[in-house]
Amino acid sequence: MKSELTALLATRREGYGMPRAFYNTDALYPEEVARIWQGGWLFAGFTIEIPKPGDYFTLNVDNTPVLVMRDDAGDVRAFHNVCRHRGTMLCRQESGHVRAIICPYHSWTYSRQGDLIACHGMQEELDKSKLGLKPIHTEVVAGLIYVSLSNSPPAFAPLRDEFGPAAKPQGFDRAKIAKIIDYEVPSNWKLVWENNRECFHCVRCHPQYFKANYDVYEEEFASDAVKKQMAASLARTQSKWAAQGIEITHTHGGLATFPDPDRNRWFAADRTMLAEGFDTESMDGKRVAPLMGDYADQDVGVLRMRSMPNFWVHASCDHAVAARLLPAGPRMTRVRGYWLVKEDAVEGKDYDLEKMLPFWHLTNEQDWDICKWQQKGVDSIGYEPGPLSTRKEYNVDAFIRWYLQEMRGGGVAAPQLRIA
């Protein structure tokens, strides 16, 4: 299998998309799960989802159930959501609260620290200290919870150093979740990322999104009128950003470069301006909620953060919209969309979901629809990878190169080699 995999990885022609086998083969998918999804760091959720000891949420990384819980000391921990007796999945709800975790099969009972505290009928014959829940590496930065299924995860400090300061003014760690929407995207997870990494499609497919952002205008190719507008937007916000101690990191049109496999950049945070007339990413550009976090002014542009292989967020002055990807087979990606607002904002008074949701819910659904149809085309024997635009799809190329690097074992993720 190893040589087959090496041979397959070599079939990608530089500057082109990837061949069909990358998007639908049952053989390649487990290798991706092992090397990428069980190798690196995954965004799991927000600390605000589990404010009190005993609060938990669950997620499935392909077939691996994960339990994320606030322990008695108030720390966030993650465990394999699997009983140490005969392996039953323990917590079956998406979220909840427990005093202790009691296995629904034979009642083995675990504390909120993951220790086995009772196993009636077997107490005498067991050393309970050896049968606690299996821990999963967990890190928290600025209210974001990351987990790694690897035994020896890559260093988290570089992400922490970048996301910590960048995310601080947004106040993710003290926000409120206004809405969660789960999407099932009948598409390979890589098609979802490739779609996310270019805005070539935005004018045609995202009539709302493209008006609010300068993503479609790569600077050197933008018209003088657009350049003028970008300069005006930058001037309007630049001085205010400086006054609020917010760093400007992406001051021109087009998407910021991400990922960057040549520099091991599997995460990135940057802040960019919104188009003229847009105070936030809403349908009419007007604010849809009170200012979030530390913001004292609405002209803060958009904070964008992403990490491979499963997280991105667009955070405006008044609300933030995040996405968490999880693979569920070669042709299925589960995406959770989160809408966050200021911690004390009250629905119906301070914000209205009917006004807040459409901008990103529509954009999301437009993208998932594209991915669905692309999967159908890519599945066909008639599919042949086409050339990528150097002007517009440089990040698709970067994503593919990052992916190939990870699959070859040369990137950030520490692969758990399963290949004979």
Ligand code: FES
């Ligand atoms: S499988 Fe959990 S107690 Fe038996």
Ligand SMILES: [Fe+2]
């Ligand atoms: Fe899109």
